Amino acid sequence: xxxxxxKHPAAIRWFHWINFPLLAVMIWSGLLIYWAYDPYAIxxxxxxxxxxxxxxxxxxxxxxxxxxxxxxxxxxxxxxxAVNGLLYVLYTAISGExxxxxxxxxxxxxxxxxxxxxxxxxxxxxxxxxxxxxxRIAYTAVIVMGAGSLITGLAIYKPAQLYWLVWLCxxxxxxxxxxxxxxxxxxxxFVIHIVQVILAGWQNFISMVRGFEVADASTAKIIAKRDNDxxxx
Amino acid sequence: METHENTEPQQPKExxxxxxxxxxxxxxxxxxxxxxxGAFAYWxxxxxxxxxxxxxxxxxxxxxxxxxxxxxxxxxxxxRAVSPQNLSKTYPKAMAAKKPRVNGDIGIKGKQVEDWALxxxxxxxxxxxxxxxxxxxxPKTEFAFxxxxxxxxxxxxxxxxxxFSDFVKHYNLTEQxxxxxVGLNTPDKKYYVGIDMPSALHPQTLLCYEVSGHPLPPxxxxxLRLIIPTKYGIKNLxxxxxxxxxxxxxxxxxxxxxxxxxxxx
Numbered sequence: 001x002x003x004x005x006x007k008h009p010a011a012i013r014w015f016h017w018i019n020f021p022l023l024a025v026m027i028w029s030g031l032l033i034y035w036a037y038d039p040y041a042i043x044x045x046x047x048x049x050x051x052x053x054x055x056x057x058x059x060x061x062x063x064x065x066x067x068x069x070x071x072x073x074x075x076x077x078x079x080x081x082a083v084n085g086l087l088y089v090l091y092t093a094i095s096g097e098x099x100x101x102x103x104x105x106x107x108x109x110x111x112x113x114x115x116x117x118x119x120x121x122x123x124x125x126x127x128x129x130x131x132x133x134x135x136r137i138a139y140t141a142v143i144v145m146g147a148g149s150l151i152t153g154l155a156i157y158k159p160a161q162l163y164w165l166v167w168l169c170x171x172x173x174x175x176x177x178x179x180x181x182x183x184x185x186x187x188x189x190f191v192i193h194i195v196q197v198i199l200a201g202w203q204n205f206i207s208m209v210r211g212f213e214v215a216d217a218s219t220a221k222i223i224a225k226r227d228n229d230x231x232x233x
Numbered sequence: 234m235e236t237h238e239n240t241e242p243q244q245p246k247e248x249x250x251x252x253x254x255x256x257x258x259x260x261x262x263x264x265x266x267x268x269x270x271g272a273f274a275y276w277x278x279x280x281x282x283x284x285x286x287x288x289x290x291x292x293x294x295x296x297x298x299x300x301x302x303x304x305x306x307x308x309x310x311x312x313r314a315v316s317p318q319n320l321s322k323t324y325p326k327a328m329a330a331k332k333p334r335v336n337g338d339i340g341i342k343g344k345q346v347e348d349w350a351l352x353x354x355x356x357x358x359x360x361x362x363x364x365x366x367x368x369x370x371x372p373k374t375e376f377a378f379x380x381x382x383x384x385x386x387x388x389x390x391x392x393x394x395x396x397f398s399d400f401v402k403h404y405n406l407t408e409q410x411x412x413x414x415v416g417l418n419t420p421d422k423k424y425y426v427g428i429d430m431p432s433a434l435h436p437q438t439l440l441c442y443e444v445s446g447h448p449l450p451p452x453x454x455x456x457l458r459l460i461i462p463t464k465y466g467i468k469n470l471x472x473x474x475x476x477x478x479x480x481x482x483x484x485x486x487x488x489x490x491x492x493x494x495x496x497x498x
Contacts, residue, residue: 001250003249004252017270071492072301076299159379160320160462160497161311161314161319176385206260212259214251
């Protein structure tokens with residue numbers, strides 16, 4: 001006998017799919033802004049390994065001389081991006097979904113085992129609920145990053161009025177560097193996220209659309225039991 | 234395989250028996266919603282991206298009309314937050330750049346006029362001229378702050394001059410300063426800015442005649458320029474020729490090219 005295992009509440013699916021295009025617009029418009037002053041590079045011992053960004057990149061994606069346009073989009077979509085993110089955090093806090101998302105004490109060690117398993121260096125993965133330990137860490141980290149983007153973004157946006165935020169970020173220049181670095185990390189997150197979703201397969205992907213997975217009796221029972229455990233913990 | 238029926242009553246809402254009709258319905262509705270939402274988002278983005286440029290009115294131009302509405306809203310919101318208490322951080326003079334960066338020469342390409350004087354328009358019919366010597370007689374304020382360019386770079390530099398608020402008091406322009414904006418432009422009128430009055434009256438807004446402890450060189454806007462730390466560099470007009478007051482937004486060079494009118498920090 002098969003079971004329907006409800007995984008993602010509708011609210012989380014909405015937040016997720018709304019965030020995707022909003023973040024894309026924020027990153028694109030951020031690039032238009034960054035081009036106007038693009039000093040960042042990965043340097044080690046005087047050697048430049050990568051410049052953000054090479055000329056061909058700007059050319060290919062038509063990034064150049066669009067600062068005003070970039071600022072306009074950035075300072076409009078920032079509202080939508082921030083509100084969607086804040087509502088998500090509020091929802092997970094109130095609904096109790098945070099229990100599945102926040103890392104537990106054991107998550108740090110387990111995430112390592114998950115990594116070894118994903119790299120085919122270990123046969124079994126640690127038991128998990130909706131999300132495994134690595135996912136708990138990743139999905140919480142990306143929210144912390146989002147908060148970081150809002151804070152550093154506000155600091156760059158109104159450094160005179162929000163001088164205490166600038167101080168918190170370690171200065172105006174540092175705030176801009178952190179803001180940029182977080183954006184690069186989103187892109188890395190996105191790449192790993194997509195690879196993992198492909199590897200996890202269709203069931204996992206479609207559950208982010210329809211909310212549930214179809215499981216056989218043994219899997220469903222394990223999930224049911226673990227959910228009880230979590231409730232008792 | 235053991236029976237599962239007896240565990241069912243305790244099962245949480247996360248797990249329910251498979252019902253093909255229910256599962257198919259949920260899959261269908263949610264997939265359709267995602268596709269419709271995606272199509273709607275694409276349509277909305279396409280419409281916004283190709284939205285007509287704003288009609289040149291209210292001193293701005295060049296931005297997509299819907300975006301400009303939000304930018305102006307952001308500006309109004311921020312204007313209310315401008316407080317004389319919120320000062321730009323100042324630094325010891327020693328930390329200031331010896332040679333502050335020069336960026337742009339719009340409005341100052343021509344030779345500086347020998348008999349320069351600042352023309353202040355009290356209203357449409359009444360104006361008076363002030364020489365640099367007269368301005369230098371007013372109390373001097375100097376500080377180093379992190380000058381911020383709209384391009385993204387910033388640099389600590391040291392400036393000296395007369396507080397705009399002191400200037401207003403001394404020349405008895407309180408009536409004019411009750412208006413919403415002050416407009417400034419270069420003698421050739423090729424560069425012009427509008428500043429909201431709360432920002433103009435901010436204690437760090439200077440009619441500036443010194444940089445790094447020396448009289449302004451031509452490239453920094455000799456003989457008199459605006460230094461307004463609560464705004465991006467684009468509002469720090471060089472070589473001020475004329476000053477006027479208005480309740481309407483004065484024309485603004487960069488706001489006509491798609492930039493935010495307020496451009497406040």
